[in-house]
Amino acid sequence: MSVHGEPSFRESVDLMFNRAVRHLDLSPGLEEKIRVCNSTYTVRFGVRLRGAIHTFTGYRSVHSEHMEPVKGGIRYALSVSQDEVEALAALMTYKCAIVEAPFGGSKGGLCIDPRQWDAHELEQITRRFAYELIKRDLINPSQNVPAPDMGTGEREMAWIADQYARMNTTDINARACVTGKPPHAGGIQGRVEATGRGVQYALREFFRHAEDKAKAGLSGGLEGKTAIVQGLGNVGYHAAKFLSEEDGVRIVAVIEHDGGVVSESGLDIEDLRQWITQNRGVRGYPRATFVENGASLLEAPCDILIPAAMEGVIHRGNAANVKAPLIVEAANGPVTFGGDEILRRKGVVIIPDMYANAGGVTVSYFEWVKNLSHIRFGRMQRRQEEARHELLVQELERLSADKGLGWTLSPGFKERYLRGAGELELVRSGLDDTMRGAYNAMREVWHGRNDVEDLRVAAYIVAISRVAQTYQSKGL
Ligand code: GLU
Numbered sequence: 001m002s003v004h005g006e007p008s009f010r011e012s013v014d015l016m017f018n019r020a021v022r023h024l025d026l027s028p029g030l031e032e033k034i035r036v037c038n039s040t041y042t043v044r045f046g047v048r049l050r051g052a053i054h055t056f057t058g059y060r061s062v063h064s065e066h067m068e069p070v071k072g073g074i075r076y077a078l079s080v081s082q083d084e085v086e087a088l089a090a091l092m093t094y095k096c097a098i099v100e101a102p103f104g105g106s107k108g109g110l111c112i113d114p115r116q117w118d119a120h121e122l123e124q125i126t127r128r129f130a131y132e133l134i135k136r137d138l139i140n141p142s143q144n145v146p147a148p149d150m151g152t153g154e155r156e157m158a159w160i161a162d163q164y165a166r167m168n169t170t171d172i173n174a175r176a177c178v179t180g181k182p183p184h185a186g187g188i189q190g191r192v193e194a195t196g197r198g199v200q201y202a203l204r205e206f207f208r209h210a211e212d213k214a215k216a217g218l219s220g221g222l223e224g225k226t227a228i229v230q231g232l233g234n235v236g237y238h239a240a241k242f243l244s245e246e247d248g249v250r251i252v253a254v255i256e257h258d259g260g261v262v263s264e265s266g267l268d269i270e271d272l273r274q275w276i277t278q279n280r281g282v283r284g285y286p287r288a289t290f291v292e293n294g295a296s297l298l299e300a301p302c303d304i305l306i307p308a309a310m311e312g313v314i315h316r317g318n319a320a321n322v323k324a325p326l327i328v329e330a331a332n333g334p335v336t337f338g339g340d341e342i343l344r345r346k347g348v349v350i351i352p353d354m355y356a357n358a359g360g361v362t363v364s365y366f367e368w369v370k371n372l373s374h375i376r377f378g379r380m381q382r383r384q385e386e387a388r389h390e391l392l393v394q395e396l397e398r399l400s401a402d403k404g405l406g407w408t409l410s411p412g413f414k415e416r417y418l419r420g421a422g423e424l425e426l427v428r429s430g431l432d433d434t435m436r437g438a439y440n441a442m443r444e445v446w447h448g449r450n451d452v453e454d455l456r457v458a459a460y461i462v463a464i465s466r467v468a469q470t471y472q473s474k475g476l
Pocket of ligand 1: 071072073074095145146147148149150179332357358360361362364
């Protein structure tokens with residue numbers, strides 16, 4: 001049991017699973033096989049730092065190996081525990097199934113406050129942790145492929161990739177052992193912002209369906225809608241930035257670890273982010289009103305609430321006070337099982353985590369494929385595509401001149417039309433397509449079956465059915 005007398009994070013995920021699996025006709029044995037976490041490896045290792053040996057505890061949990069490799073991030077935080085990594089590993093299984101990334105689910109974590117250590121120390125700790133996982137094939141291009149999560153990023157992934165390459169000097173696919181690497185070290189364009197982009201694409205797709213908007217009592221497009229974002233880390237920052245800069249969403253409040261800031265006219269996310277980086281928090285930000293109790297802003301009025309920080313922030317204790325009619329779970333598990341029940345009764349629509357934040361693993365999948373194919377996306381076709389477009393434009397211009405028609409192309413059309421797709425454009429297109437497809441798979445179940453009340457159950461139904469099919473075709 002955790003706070004507010006609620007189940008733990010892992011129990012909460014299991015309860016959500018149980019709610020959904022009732023709608024499926026699976027044998028109790030298979031149901032149990034899918035629900036349980038296959039294995040969790042705990043490692044305690046020492047690193048000599050600052051003249052003393054420091055012992056760290058880390059985990060790598062594998063939830064389901066119905067497809068391999070298994071996939072999921074590595075988190076650096078003091079809150080990391082076996083319960084947490086197991087819950088997150090389970091969510092990875094369902095997340096990969098929803099977006100059809102051909103992976104099982106896994107997650108790792110290290111109990112550490114990364115801000116307590118400098119870059120060189122973190123490198124030593126990361127390499128040592130990676131060493132322990134690599135030698136047990138818990139990091140391996142064909143078996144288990146980590147990625148960034150809370151407290152880790154490109155830098156840590158580059159260290160892990162290098163550590164793997166050092167320990168596996170003849171593995172030609174070594175780079176595919178981890179995703180979220182920097183582009184110059186085998187990464188892919190668009191991975192850093194992928195989860196935030198995915199949140200944006202998820203919302204755009206939601207707003208394309210009048211019936212779905214109506215369930216939340218909303219209408220119209222994203223333009224002019226108000227949003228509150230909790231957590232301006234990698235996911236929250238990119239989601240807020242893209243939604244405000246590209247879709248006209250007004251971010252009226254941002255909640256951070258040291259409080260919240262409110263601005264009815266909308267916050268300038270880039271400016272606020274800079275302030276947070278320089279001042280380690282939102283306190284003192286001059287272009288908004290500071291609110292000491294940041295969490296109270298989860299209950300402030302807005303159209304869209306975007307929890308993008310951590311699990312369990314909307315629970316039995318505050319769910320009844322939430323005013324937003326639509327919640328997009330950019331973080332993993334931000335709404336507890338108890339909180340979810342209350343919100344559902346109130347008619348709040350929740351776009352569930354396993355779908356809403358799946359943009360990261362989707363682009364990780366593209367990166368992994370790129371590493372295995374040893375070629376950048378677009379390298380073969382880009383110029384050929386441009387040449388074909390050029391041919392068409394020249395023909396139009398010739399026709400116009402020959403017949404004296406005086407046609408002129410709209411300003412900027414030629415440049416935009418002629419440009420062939422590079423890696424970033426292809427990644428975005430693949431991500432957009434994935435988010436649209438996955439949403440529609442969920443909504444078909446949501447609207448197609450009378451007994452399915454909400455998108456979360458629909459998401460679980462889609463994911464569990466896909467995992468079950470894979471197991472069944474293996475003869476299990
Ligand atoms: N840590 C991210 C997540 O929770 C990304 C996982 C990945 O790319 O494998 O989805």
